[in-house]
Amino acid sequence: MTTVTKALSVGALRAEPGTKTRGSVRADLGTLTVDLPLTLVNGARPGPRVTITAGVHGGEFTPVDAAARLATLLDPDEVRGQVIICPVANPPAVYDGRLNVSPVDGVNINRVFPGDPDGSPTERLASWLFAHLVDGADVYIDLHCGGIDQVLRDFVGYRLTGAPDLDGATAELAGSFGIEDVILGLEADGGNSHAAAARRGISAVLVEVGELGQRDGATADRRVDGVLQALRHLSVLAPTGQNGPTGTTAPAVREWVWAAGVTAEATGLWYPEFSAGDDVAEGDLIGRIIDPADGAEHEVHTPVGGRLFYGMHGLTVAPGHELAAIAAPWDPDPATRPADFRTPGVGVAPAEPDPHA
Numbered sequence: 198m199t200t201v202t203k204a205l206s207v208g209a210l211r212a213e214p215g216t217k218t219r220g221s222v223r224a225d226l227g228t229l230t231v232d233l234p235l236t237l238v239n240g241a242r243p244g245p246r247v248t249i250t251a252g253v254h255g256g257e258f259t260p261v262d263a264a265a266r267l268a269t270l271l272d273p274d275e276v277r278g279q280v281i282i283c284p285v286a287n288p289p290a291v292y293d294g295r296l297n298v299s300p301v302d303g304v305n306i307n308r309v310f311p312g313d314p315d316g317s318p319t320e321r322l323a324s325w326l327f328a329h330l331v332d333g334a335d336v337y338i339d340l341h342c343g344g345i346d347q348v349l350r351d352f353v354g355y356r357l358t359g360a361p362d363l364d365g366a367t368a369e370l371a372g373s374f375g376i377e378d379v380i381l382g383l384e385a386d387g388g389n390s391h392a393a394a395a396r397r398g399i400s401a402v403l404v405e406v407g408e409l410g411q412r413d414g415a416t417a418d419r420r421v422d423g424v425l426q427a428l429r430h431l432s433v434l435a436p437t438g439q440n441g442p443t444g445t446t447a448p449a450v451r452e453w454v455w456a457a458g459v460t461a462e463a464t465g466l467w468y469p470e471f472s473a474g475d476d477v478a479e480g481d482l483i484g485r486i487i488d489p490a491d492g493a494e495h496e497v498h499t500p501v502g503g504r505l506f507y508g509m510h511g512l513t514v515a516p517g518h519e520l521a522a523i524a525a526p527w528d529p530d531p532a533t534r535p536a537d538f539r540t541p542g543v544g545v546a547p548a549e550p551d552p553h554a
């Protein structure tokens with residue numbers, strides 16, 4: 198980790214050591230501009246730089262709520278290092294669409310990181326966020342939850358990079374949020390922001406807490422507490438202090454790896470037969486799609502066994518819509534891992550290692 202004692206600035210926003218600055222910075226996306234809300238917390242003492250984003254997707258309310266609460270809560274006198282908080286990283290998707298794709302160009306920004314400064318508006322936004330907020334951080338925490346039509350069991354995700362020190366530090370970080378389930382991706386590939394950050398050597402995690410458009414304070418507080426615990430783990434905050442509960446012991450973590458994403462093969466009405474967090478066996482029926490024209494029934498079975506971490510809750514689906522994502526227990530020891538367990542690029546695997554994220 199680098200130690201930082203100098204001024205912290207993003208665009209025209211600037212925070213001297215020992216101060217906090219709140220405001221917004223305008224990003225030019227070619228055909229439009231967006232104003233990104235930012236809080237810069239520049240600690241009185243040196244330490245790592247941590248970037249926290251929420252609102253990368255629209256319709257994910259508790260992360261936005263939690264990031265805003267955190268921005269109010271953090272006191273630069275108590276912070277070692279620097280914390281950059283962006284509660285609404287994708288304003289068009291958050292304010293105008295409430296979906297994981299942007300209404301501006303139909304792009305899911307979390308498929309295109311680190312972005313393209315000459316690309317579509319969403320690709321330009323990804324590039325701006327990556328260049329101004331993520332690159333240069335020691336640690337990156339990206340807050341998500343199930344969307345308005347998604348059920349989800351809380352989990353932390355991260356990607357293996359093959360660099361032992363980085364992967365070890367990220368595994369410890371992933372275990373510090375007080376969330377039992379950690380899902381790892383065996384490669385740092387694809388356009389997820391945390392994957393792109395991992396490829397740059399940044400310790401990066403995806404934190405998923407909440408579902409179904411919930412916006413209750415208890416869920417947001419649970420998330421804030423988790424981030425505060427992580428900041429204590431990183432020594433950005435002292436082990437005990439004014440911010441939230443103290444002395445809580447992190448639960449034992451179970452590690453999983455993504456095993457399958459199940460997508461709809463028919464248009465119609467979706468009747469799931471699972472709850473988020475259910476354990477399923479290969480071939481289990483997980484729901485039915487009913488054709489509203491003639492009542493014809495299309496059964497959906499899971500191609501793999503494991504735990505169902507999130508799934509579609511909306512009634513109406515079309516081919517390609519994601520119905521469920523399933524992870525299998527991960528055995529880090531190749532000597533005892535089942536020989537047929539999937540290796541990167543082999544066997545049944547979702548098109549994206551983090552299909553929702």
Ligand SMILES: [Zn+2]
Nearest residue numbers: 254341342554
């Ligand atoms: Zn998301």
